[in-house]
Amino acid sequence: MAQGKRLRVAVVGTGAIADSHRAAYQAYHDDVDIVAAVDVDEARVAAFCAGTEHARPYRHVGTLLAEQRPDLVSICTPPSLHVEQTKESLESGAWVWCEKPPCRSLAEYDEMTVVERDGGPYAAFVYQQRSGSAAAHFRTLLADGELGRPLVAHCQTTWYRDAAYYAVPWRGRWASEGGGPAMGHGIHQMDLLLHLLGDWAEVRAMTARLVHDVETEDVSTALVRFESGALATVVNSVLSPDEVSRIRIDCERATAELTHLYGYGVKDWRYTPALHIGGEIVERWHRPSADVDSSHAAAFTPILAAYRAGRRPPCSGDDGRRVLELIAALYKSASTGLGVRRGEIGAGDPFYRSMAGTRAEVRA
Structure with a gap:
């Protein structure tokens, strides 16, 4: 320009x-x-x-x-x-x-x-x-070895949507929305998880339609293995009256936890050190160089x-596709009952063409 x-x-x-x-x-x-x-x-x-x-x-x-x-x-x-x-x-x-x-x-x-x-x-x-200074600060701490190796993570998008929400004709349908809460709600938190921990390797998942009269799921759960070896649980729901978005990452030297709903700042992150870590180091963890909330701006x-x-730009090309591939693998695993590895879903796979795969309930 x-x-x-x-x-x-x-x-x-x-x-x-x-x-x-x-x-x-x-x-x-x-x-x-x-x-x-x-x-x-x-x-x-x-x-x-x-x-x-x-x-x-x-x-x-x-x-x-x-x-x-x-x-x-x-x-x-x-x-x-x-x-x-x-x-x-x-x-x-x-x-x-x-x-x-x-x-x-x-x-x-x-x-x-x-x-x-x-x-x-x-x-x-x-x-x-993934925007704002708090996520960038965590990535810096991780890259510098301050927190040690990531081991176990939890990614949670448990929100609540009522029948009126799904009265909008395009919602809850494979042909128009593309999926349920994994696609329309949890995609943000899952992208943040990948942004923090890097490439995923394998997923095993389940989905269910427990409340809403829709084609897609209204809840999903998944186990994800990362290329680093770290393991994560992922839960996406629109059935949860106590709404929360949460990521927790247990590293060798500390637990980092983010709890929020739709956006967050530095204040929403908490670092809990392992017993052998001194207080001076922990103070540094809580003091990023900037304090910019996540937002569209x-x-x-x-x-x-x-x-x-x-x-x-970021969030484009392979970087923008990574979480979409994870979601496709989540749906394929839930449908087949098998684990799905990254890179497995190619052009000949029904889950490449649709998150619904070959499920018969799909209506055009």
């Missing part, structure tokens, strides 16, 4: 999550200009644009792209629309910042990213839980930097 040139962005889909994108861009007022938004709901897109300086409302993505030629497009629509809208935006020359889940399958992910070009445009995905910082430098 030329020095002094503001990034021209457009927002596709102006439902609730679009407000987080607007707030993120407005936090970078000197660098970012929201020029347009599009939605099939005329009143909704008009209200969204009224909250900006001068964004123009549109009803069709193609018209917006042709008339505005944005530098970057936020995709904030349901998952079934992500592939078409991402490809159309990339083909127009715009970078993409797309909400989770990126799409409904590994096949769709590969279809989207094949449109990218070296140096950009690229498609990045909104995994904002924090997640956008490296996206903007990558755009300016013309390099691949």
Whole structure:
């Protein structure tokens, strides 16, 4: 991006999550200009644009792209629309910042990213839980050997959604949402777990539909082995009245625990030392060099930097695909009763084309 040139962005889909994108861009007022938004709901897109300086409302993505030629497009629509809208935006020359889940399958992910070009445009995905200073601080402590080797972890996204939530027609269906809470809710916390511990190697899982009248699961559990040898349990639920998001990692020298709901800061992390670790070291663990909460605004910082430098951003390419492959393996393991290794789900596998695999209850 030329020095002094503001990034021209457009927002596709102006439902609730679009407000987080607007707030993120407005936090970078000197660098970012929201020029347009599009939605099939005329009143909704008009209200969204009224909250900006001068964004123009549109009803069709193609018209917006042709008339505005944005530098970057936020995709904030349901998952079934992500592939078409991402490809159309990339083909127009715009970078993409797309909400989770990126799409409904590994096949769709590969279809989207094949449109990218070296140096950009690229498609990045909104995994904002890995943003902020606290996660970066943990990774630094781990890399420096302060905490010792990670051994055991727990990743929990136990939230609550009622029948009214699933009354929205596209929710709870394989064809439109792509999966249940593993895809639509736990994907953020699972991405954070992978961001903290690195590549996974194998998963064994179970899913169930215990309460809601939906096609997909409403709860899942998994055991994950990492390439490092560490073991983790993963629980995703929309049946839990006491809502919490939690990651706990037991290392050789300390336990690190993060407890929050939708976002967190340094204050939400707790480090408990092993008995032989001195207090002075522990004080250092609790004092990161910065205190920036996780958020869309924090997640956008490296996206903007990558755009300016013309390099691949984080949460894109293989980095963006890693958690989607874990989820596909979770669903395959739950369906087959077998363990699934990373790299096993290739183009000929039914779970490459759909998280539902070959299950007969899927309705188009």
